[in-house]
Amino acid sequence: MQEKQRTNDQKNHLRSLPSHERYLVAEITKALQAITNSSPEYIEQLILTIPAQCREAAIRLAAQQFVHSMTLHMLQLATTFHRHAEEEGIEEDERDATLQDVKIEAYSLMDLTRRLAVDTLETLVRLAEITESIQDLSQCRSAEEMHSWLYDLPVIYQESLEREQLVQA
Amino acid sequence: MKLIHADGHPQQQWALTNHYAQRIASILNEHIEDVVLVRTVAQTLKQCTGEWHNDLDRKLSKIRVLYTRHNAEENIPVPNHVTELLEAIHELYHQPRSALYSDLKEQIDSLRGAVLERLAFELIKHRYGENDECANSRRFFDRYGKVVTLQEIDLAALSHYPRHLEGYECKLKALSIEHHDCIDLAYLYRRALEEDYQAQVGVVSLDPSRLVERRLRRLSAALCIHAFGVDALDELQYSPFER
Numbered sequence: 001m002q003e004k005q006r007t008n009d010q011k012n013h014l015r016s017l018p019s020h021e022r023y024l025v026a027e028i029t030k031a032l033q034a035i036t037n038s039s040p041e042y043i044e045q046l047i048l049t050i051p052a053q054c055r056e057a058a059i060r061l062a063a064q065q066f067v068h069s070m071t072l073h074m075l076q077l078a079t080t081f082h083r084h085a086e087e088e089g090i091e092e093d094e095r096d097a098t099l100q101d102v103k104i105e106a107y108s109l110m111d112l113t114r115r116l117a118v119d120t121l122e123t124l125v126r127l128a129e130i131t132e133s134i135q136d137l138s139q140c141r142s143a144e145e146m147h148s149w150l151y152d153l154p155v156i157y158q159e160s161l162e163r164e165q166l167v168q169a
Numbered sequence: 170m171k172l173i174h175a176d177g178h179p180q181q182q183w184a185l186t187n188h189y190a191q192r193i194a195s196i197l198n199e200h201i202e203d204v205v206l207v208r209t210v211a212q213t214l215k216q217c218t219g220e221w222h223n224d225l226d227r228k229l230s231k232i233r234v235l236y237t238r239h240n241a242e243e244n245i246p247v248p249n250h251v252t253e254l255l256e257a258i259h260e261l262y263h264q265p266r267s268a269l270y271s272d273l274k275e276q277i278d279s280l281r282g283a284v285l286e287r288l289a290f291e292l293i294k295h296r297y298g299e300n301d302e303c304a305n306s307r308r309f310f311d312r313y314g315k316v317v318t319l320q321e322i323d324l325a326a327l328s329h330y331p332r333h334l335e336g337y338e339c340k341l342k343a344l345s346i347e348h349h350d351c352i353d354l355a356y357l358y359r360r361a362l363e364e365d366y367q368a369q370v371g372v373v374s375l376d377p378s379r380l381v382e383r384r385l386r387r388l389s390a391a392l393c394i395h396a397f398g399v400d401a402l403d404e405l406q407y408s409p410f411e412r
Binding site: 101129134159 | 204205208211212215216221231232234235237342344376383387400
């Protein structure tokens with residue numbers, strides 16, 4: 001239900017972009033489809049079949065995918081928040097101030113990929129569990145709920161990873 | 170200045186003395202520095218309302234995962250306080266309806282609010298001694314016996330030696346802060362200074378401080394009203410008068 005709503009929102013929003021930007025987004029999508037696959041199945045196959053000497057690199061790559069997915073999740077929350085906040089009576093200056101804050105937090109999440117200390121299957125599993133749990137916890141039913149999650153999510157994620165030494169301090 | 174028990178709301182009194190509300194507050198107080206625990210529980214209490222809490226147990230199980238560590242040899246057990254906390258939250262939402270409430274939804278919402286009020290109480294009570302007063306749900310009266318706060322204050326503390334006064338409104342969400350809350354707190358602060366008390370007044374919330382601060386600004390609240398959002402709850406432990 002949430003996924004369907006999100007897809008409809010994305011389509012509607014895409015229609016409102018200038019035609020040149022729509023063209024560029026379509027080109028990027030085409031290129032993403034053409035370049036090397038990074039689906040879960042592909043990563044799984046890669047880790048299972050890659051020569052032992054390169055396995056650690058594959059694990060590090062998979063770890064980065066988890067952190068990227070959290071950044072993407074946060075940006076999706078921000079997008080949906082922005083779209084529904086007005087309907088829920090959240091004032092314009094509040095929406096703007098929140099999105100300014102989100103921008104900074106999104107960069108700090110992206111920065112986590114550089115600090116990752118995940119190089120074994122055990123630590124990768126733990127990173128996966130934490131990422132999945134926090135994304136599930138932050139499923140929201142309203143812009144009001146998203147509002148506070150946009151602030152809590154980066155802190156909870158970063159703190160969870162630091163506590164388990166999955167990122168370097 | 171005097172504190173008087175505000176006994177107008179039997180439901181609120183019941184919720185404040187509820188075993189599970191007190192237990193949750195007590196565990197959170199003991200682990201207030203654990204950002205992950207405090208913030209995930211705060212989000213769960215905000216999102217799981219009396220009206221809608223179908224996914225409560227799923228959320229609790231996800232918090233549990235964050236504390237389920239294992240290494241190659243063995244599973245490291247989830248810390249006892251986390252297990253106890255999650256069980257208490259489950260129980261909070263699954264108690265039989267008290268005769269004081271017309272429906273279960275109202276009871277659950279009242280208990281959610283009580284958790285925050287009790288937590289704020291736990292955080293500050295240690296700095297008030299036997300001869301002082303520190304309690305939830307009180308009204309302030311001035312030295313002439315005139316009422317200072319029209320509505321009851323969610324958390325009030327008063328010490329005559331030294332002359333310290335604290336008053337806080339507790340709101341699960343920043344959006345619930347109303348103009349009259351700000352008026353009452355600002356008036357309490359002014360009267361306290363007039364009676365030579367050092368005073369701190371504020372709003373305690375499970376929303377982030379940024380949201381609370383902006384809500385206060387939007388309501389044109391007096392600058393003396395401090396914001397203690399979920400990220401600043403630990404600051405309540407420390408006396409504002411010794412900084």
